[in-house]
Amino acid sequence: MSCNEDIKVVDPEVVGDVATTGVDPTKAKEIQKFTHTRPLTTCRVDPLGKFAFVGAEDYGIYRFDLETGDKVAYVGHDSWVRRFDFSADGKTLLSSGWDGRIGFWDVEPAEMVEVEIAAAVEKTEKEEAKPAVTQLQVVPTKMIEAHQGFSRWVHVAPDGKTIVTCGNDKLVKVWSAKKMKLRRDCVGHQRHPWAVMIHPNGQELVSEDIMGEIIVWGLKDGKQRSKIDASVMTGFDLKFQADMGGARAMAFNDDGTILGCAGTTNVVNAFAGQQDPIICIIEWESKKITHHLRTADNKPGIEWGVHFHKDGFVVGCFAGQSNNGTVEFWRLDDPAVAKPAAKVSTDLNAENSESDESAEMENAKPIEQKPFHVVKVDKAVRGLDFTPDGRRFTIACADGSLRVYEL
Amino acid sequence: MPMTKQRNKGCNAVDHDLSRRGFMGGGLMAGAMAGFGSLLSPALAKEMKGQQKQILQVYLQGGVSQFESWDPKPGTTYGGPFRAIPTSVPGTQICELMPHTARKMHLLSIVRSINLRTNDHNQGMLFMEKGRPAGTYPYVGSVASKYLSHPNNPLPGFVHITTRGLSGETAGFLKAQHAQMRLEGVKPPKHLGLPKGVSEDLALRSENLRLQLNQQFKTGRSRSLIDSYDTSFDQARQLIKRTHLFGEQDEKELDRYGRHWFGRRCLLARTLLEEGVTCVKVTHHGYDTHAENFNFHVEQLDEFDKTFATLLGDIEERGMLDNVLVIVYSEFGRTPKINHKFGRDHWGTSLSVAMGGCGIQPGGIVGSTNADGTAVKDREVDAGHLFHTYLQAVGVDSQQNHEIDGRAIPIGDPVTEPIKELLL
Numbered sequence: 001m002s003c004n005e006d007i008k009v010v011d012p013e014v015v016g017d018v019a020t021t022g023v024d025p026t027k028a029k030e031i032q033k034f035t036h037t038r039p040l041t042t043c044r045v046d047p048l049g050k051f052a053f054v055g056a057e058d059y060g061i062y063r064f065d066l067e068t069g070d071k072v073a074y075v076g077h078d079s080w081v082r083r084f085d086f087s088a089d090g091k092t093l094l095s096s097g098w099d100g101r102i103g104f105w106d107v108e109p110a111e112m113v114e115v116e117i118a119a120a121v122e123k124t125e126k127e128e129a130k131p132a133v134t135q136l137q138v139v140p141t142k143m144i145e146a147h148q149g150f151s152r153w154v155h156v157a158p159d160g161k162t163i164v165t166c167g168n169d170k171l172v173k174v175w176s177a178k179k180m181k182l183r184r185d186c187v188g189h190q191r192h193p194w195a196v197m198i199h200p201n202g203q204e205l206v207s208e209d210i211m212g213e214i215i216v217w218g219l220k221d222g223k224q225r226s227k228i229d230a231s232v233m234t235g236f237d238l239k240f241q242a243d244m245g246g247a248r249a250m251a252f253n254d255d256g257t258i259l260g261c262a263g264t265t266n267v268v269n270a271f272a273g274q275q276d277p278i279i280c281i282i283e284w285e286s287k288k289i290t291h292h293l294r295t296a297d298n299k300p301g302i303e304w305g306v307h308f309h310k311d312g313f314v315v316g317c318f319a320g321q322s323n324n325g326t327v328e329f330w331r332l333d334d335p336a337v338a339k340p341a342a343k344v345s346t347d348l349n350a351e352n353s354e355s356d357e358s359a360e361m362e363n364a365k366p367i368e369q370k371p372f373h374v375v376k377v378d379k380a381v382r383g384l385d386f387t388p389d390g391r392r393f394t395i396a397c398a399d400g401s402l403r404v405y406e407l
Numbered sequence: 408m409p410m411t412k413q414r415n416k417g418c419n420a421v422d423h424d425l426s427r428r429g430f431m432g433g434g435l436m437a438g439a440m441a442g443f444g445s446l447l448s449p450a451l452a453k454e455m456k457g458q459q460k461q462i463l464q465v466y467l468q469g470g471v472s473q474f475e476s477w478d479p480k481p482g483t484t485y486g487g488p489f490r491a492i493p494t495s496v497p498g499t500q501i502c503e504l505m506p507h508t509a510r511k512m513h514l515l516s517i518v519r520s521i522n523l524r525t526n527d528h529n530q531g532m533l534f535m536e537k538g539r540p541a542g543t544y545p546y547v548g549s550v551a552s553k554y555l556s557h558p559n560n561p562l563p564g565f566v567h568i569t570t571r572g573l574s575g576e577t578a579g580f581l582k583a584q585h586a587q588m589r590l591e592g593v594k595p596p597k598h599l600g601l602p603k604g605v606s607e608d609l610a611l612r613s614e615n616l617r618l619q620l621n622q623q624f625k626t627g628r629s630r631s632l633i634d635s636y637d638t639s640f641d642q643a644r645q646l647i648k649r650t651h652l653f654g655e656q657d658e659k660e661l662d663r664y665g666r667h668w669f670g671r672r673c674l675l676a677r678t679l680l681e682e683g684v685t686c687v688k689v690t691h692h693g694y695d696t697h698a699e700n701f702n703f704h705v706e707q708l709d710e711f712d713k714t715f716a717t718l719l720g721d722i723e724e725r726g727m728l729d730n731v732l733v734i735v736y737s738e739f740g741r742t743p744k745i746n747h748k749f750g751r752d753h754w755g756t757s758l759s760v761a762m763g764g765c766g767i768q769p770g771g772i773v774g775s776t777n778a779d780g781t782a783v784k785d786r787e788v789d790a791g792h793l794f795h796t797y798l799q800a801v802g803v804d805s806q807q808n809h810e811i812d813g814r815a816i817p818i819g820d821p822v823t824e825p826i827k828e829l830l831l
Contacts (some may be wrong), residue, residue: 273698
């Protein structure tokens with residue numbers, strides 16, 4: 001791995017350039033579309049904004065050149081990949097796979113091998129097998145057996161020194177980035193944790209499990225510091241008697257004052273995909289959920305991505321029950337959606353009147369926020385990321401397409 | 408009257424029926440109230456208990472994915488994200504979501520070549536239970552109740568532990584006492600306790616009146632129907648009199664089985680089998696995974712795997728497996744194609760079932776699907792074949808007839824036959 005602890009961090013997910021871009025989300029338009037033969041599972045743009053990496057339902061990771069569309073296959077996982085991150089210097093791609101492993105790959109490898117791939121690999125569902133084709137392939141520089149069970153998430157600390165992962169062994173693991181040596185296990189989730197992020201302050205990490213239990217851990221000692229109840233993001237499906245929920249995506253804003261967790265709420269029939277999408281916004285200092293970001297039409301589905309844009313708005317991506325999707329834009333301080341006003345007590349004799357308590361409770365409720373702009377997509381969207389300049393974003397779609405939009 | 412196979416030496420069906428009739432005539436209530444064990448000499452009870460053939464059905468309701476369970480296809484177009492793992496049977500692999508079951512595969516066999524030709528929940532479930540694609544026929548549990556339950560056993564012959572599900576008349580044309588008794592989880596049957604405000608004395612008088620009215624009603628009528636319902640009522644009453652079944656479950660056992668609902672139900676299932684219930688069916692819900700198929704299978708099979716393997720191990724360790732047929736099944740499988748919701752839909756074209764124990768050759772695999780799992784490749788069978796196989800395994804000759812009011816009705820579908828290579 002080429003993590004260099006002295007190199008300036010270029011992780012756009014947690015640390016952005018303070019300068020704003022002045023982009024206008026309402027002007028977003030699709031400018032490119034790259035395709036793969038299998039549905040995509042997620043996407044990330046490398047810190048230099050040159051490539052987009054996607055996971056697919058064929059175990060492969062694919063790198064698309066955002067200018068030319070040239071595709072390179074990164075081959076090494078034995079399962080699907082649902083999460084990527086980059087080393088601090090931006091030269092190494094990290095991938096977490098459902099094979100329990102964390103893969104390390106060169107973003108721009110010196111060597112690529114041209115391989116004739118079996119026709120079946122490229123066969124689509126309705127078509128007969130095509131003649132064999134060749135594919136440029138890259139192998140990992142390193143594969144780490146990280147979890148007994150699936151590695152759900154990987155994140156590199158802002159300072160590049162630490163990597164965190166979580167998996168279906170119910171563990172959150174802290175690794176030293178330099179030698180990928182396990183520093184400690186964080187034990188405490190009773191159910192499977194789905195996402196984990198290191199806070200930009202470098203002192204804490206936060207993870208969320210399927211039950212919506214968010215645990216804040218000390219990065220140095222691995223001890224639990226606090227818990228946040230995000231059970232709004234989970235539901236027990238009474239009909240089918242199973243729990244479903246958790247963070248499908250998680251991100252901090254650039255200064256770490258807020259955390260966003262994307263997923264679902266109001267589970268009705270999760271087995272049919274009948275639940276509402278949601279992004280919970282958590283104020284880090286108070287550890288309170290301040291906003292529920294809801295989609296414009298609240299159609300059933302899942303929110304698969306959350307991104308804090310350097311211009312202050314929040315972006316999410318949605319996969320609908322009917323194989324449609326959206327990319328939605330929210331402003332947390334949107335004047336059009338004001339926080340519910342506190343009720344004024346009319347009982348002059350009561351020092352702590354019920355009205356005061358009621359108003360306090362009303363104020364404590366998260367704001368149900370609607371987006372100020374929606375980009376409609378004709379397929380379910382499963383992943384979202386921005387280029388470092390904040391002027392373009394990519395989405396990974398269920399039809400195998402990677403689409404690039406410009407703001 | 409069907410002839411039972413030689414292996415069912417302890418209790419053939421003819422003896423059952425004759426004995427049952429004799430017992431009923433000799434004093435139904437007295438026998439029922441006394442309980443199974445106390446009616447028999449300890450030696451005879453032990454012998455009968457040891458020889459009684461029983462069935463444990465584990466029904467994965469909604470349609471477990473064959474890819475994510477018994478017929479994994481990792482690395483193929485529709486294989487999904489999970490890997491296959493080796494099992495205790497060299498050369499046999501199952502999905503990595505069932506590591507505990509993998510260690511018990513030497514006790515089980517898999518049929519991977521089932522084609523039900525239906526993608527409908529109700530039709531698939533009825534086919535799997537009745538062994539016929541249509542018509543009014545009894546479930547395998549009810550057939551087992553009729554031909555395997557000892558006449559002196561006052562407990563229900565067919566108990567289904569579930570909380571919900573498609574309702575159905577499980578006994579078909581058999582007597583009502585062979586219908587499933589449904590337990591809602593680990594709670595005792597409903598409506599058998601005294602209503603609020605009703606004293607024991609009032610209840611006794613009410614019961615006497617009911618019996619008196621029954622006697623009057625029977626005059627000039629066939630007794631069979633009334634006796635059958637009486638028996639059903641008494642079976643339920645006998646069940647809940649065994650308060651230890653429905654009390655707090657043992658903490659150490661719950662640690663082993665899991666404290667979730669399925670763990671508790673399987674622990675109760677083990678107890679019911681030990682008590683002598685002929686067929687115990689446990690439903691594990693949550694496999695109709697049109698969305699999030701993979702995350703749901705992670706969660707559901709995580710519950711199923713350890714619990715089922717524990718139950719199977721306990722049955723084996725108690726020396727019961729030679730007499731208990733264990734079946735794990737669904738009403739269909741799930742589509743090869745993964746939809747846009749990361750889901751799989753209904754698929755009756757190529758699915759799998761696992762079975763083991765009484766009468767079943769362990770460690771085998773019957774049939775196969777093609778490379779992508781989209782169709783049966785060889786040894787295609789359907790639920791009719793399975794139905795025959797189950798019954799033959801426990802010693803009921805499914806190719807004989809039920810005798811119902813003078814009519815001969817084939818027990819199993821005559822157009823199908825047992826999967827002979829699975830039978831011991």
